[in-house]
Amino acid sequence: MSQKTGLVIMSTADHCLVDDMAGGLHRCQLRGRRAGRPVCGDRVRWTPGTPEGVIDGIEPRHNLVERGDFRGRPRPLVANIDRLVIVVAPEPAPDSLLVDRYLVLGQTLGLAMLLWCNKADLELGPSAPTLAALQARCRRLGIPVLEGSTTTGAGLAGLRNQTGGETIVLVGQSGVGKSSITQALIPALSLRIGEISATSGQGRHTTSETTLFRREDGGALIDSPGVRTLRLDHLGSEAVDRAYPEILEAARECRFRDCQHSREPDCGVRQGLAAGAIEAQRFENWRRLRRETKIAENPERGG
Numbered sequence: 001m002s003q004k005t006g007l008v009i010m011s012t013a014d015h016c017l018v019d020d021m022a023g024g025l026h027r028c029q030l031r032g033r034r035a036g037r038p039v040c041g042d043r044v045r046w047t048p049g050t051p052e053g054v055i056d057g058i059e060p061r062h063n064l065v066e067r068g069d070f071r072g073r074p075r076p077l078v079a080n081i082d083r084l085v086i087v088v089a090p091e092p093a094p095d096s097l098l099v100d101r102y103l104v105l106g107q108t109l110g111l112a113m114l115l116w117c118n119k120a121d122l123e124l125g126p127s128a129p130t131l132a133a134l135q136a137r138c139r140r141l142g143i144p145v146l147e148g149s150t151t152t153g154a155g156l157a158g159l160r161n162q163t164g165g166e167t168i169v170l171v172g173q174s175g176v177g178k179s180s181i182t183q184a185l186i187p188a189l190s191l192r193i194g195e196i197s198a199t200s201g202q203g204r205h206t207t208s209e210t211t212l213f214r215r216e217d218g219g220a221l222i223d224s225p226g227v228r229t230l231r232l233d234h235l236g237s238e239a240v241d242r243a244y245p246e247i248l249e250a251a252r253e254c255r256f257r258d259c260q261h262s263r264e265p266d267c268g269v270r271q272g273l274a275a276g277a278i279e280a281q282r283f284e285n286w287r288r289l290r291r292e293t294k295i296a297e298n299p300e301r302g303g
């Protein structure tokens with residue numbers, strides 16, 4: 001039978017689901033290990049068959065999001081994404097370090113990003129200063145900031161416009177509203193989940209798998225539990241440094257090349273902190289993430 005192209009919308013250890021982009025969903029098995037394991041978002045060549053098709057090959061990827069496994073080794077997770085949408089809300093209280101983890105990931109992969117401040121219908125309360133700092137942080141990095149509410153629908157048109165035609169991944173703490181946003185962006189979501197479960201033959205299982213949902217505007221949304229708790233060990237400390245351009249820049253003014261930015265005289269970073277050019281919390285996050293990645297690079301010295 002003749003070979004076709006398609007889009008992988010879900011992938012498990014031994015098979016994946018391919019959208020033929022003409023309304024059909026096909027369960028396909030992998031042809032050996034040599035072709036590599038496709039992940040959600042991959043464009044593939046495949047050959048139809050009964051009861052299953054076969055994956056023949058994976059088209060070159062624009063990008064690949066990997067997550068560190070429990071040993072920090074990279075595992076492919078999703079491919080070909082256009083934008084990371086970082087979701088925060090007044091509740092649960094925003095986690096400054098977690099947002100920086102996403103920023104490091106996005107910057108390292110060269111992904112466009114967007115900060116979506118959800119639950120705009122709620123009082124900001126004690127989260128107000130952190131939210132303001134996160135918005136300022138993103139704006140400084142040239143990342144658009146939008147706010148809205150899935151409860152009232154406010155701002156959602158802006159989110160649709162800003163990400164129109166793109167394949168996006170929502171990331172953020174549990175409870176910020178990622179599922180609610182997914183529902184708002186994919187009106188036929190529950191129908192589609194039913195269809196996917198039926199084709200994959202794995203019942204409810206699909207809801208915990210990384211899954212791509214196509215959007216009406218030609219874009220897509222990838223729902224991935226795997227990126228929700230993210231380790232960066234495998235990215236390395238240099239990637240962390242590159243994601244903090246304001247700290248690197250200030251460090252050039254330090255008198256000592258090996259300045260630790262703690263008690264040394266003429267420290268550019270401490271001057272930057274004092275002048276407000278560097279956000280204090282971000283400096284803490286940077287130190288924390290560097291320590292984490294350094295330990296991964298030199299496990300024998302870790303601890």
Ligand SMILES: Nc1nc2c(ncn2[C@@H]2O[C@H](COP(=O)(O)OP(=O)(O)OP(=O)(O)O)[C@@H](O)[C@H]2O)c(=O)[nH]1
Nearest residue numbers: 118119120149150151173174175176177178179180
């Ligand atoms: N007030 C308000 N509540 C919202 C809004 N969006 C979501 N929620 C509520 O927040 C809670 C969590 O929403 P979810 O969409 O399940 O959050 P999530 O990020 O998918 O959570 P996990 O699946 O645990 O990662 C639910 O009770 C939602 O009804 C909003 O815009 N305003």
Ligand SMILES: [Zn+2]
Nearest residue numbers: 254259261267
């Ligand atoms: Zn210094």
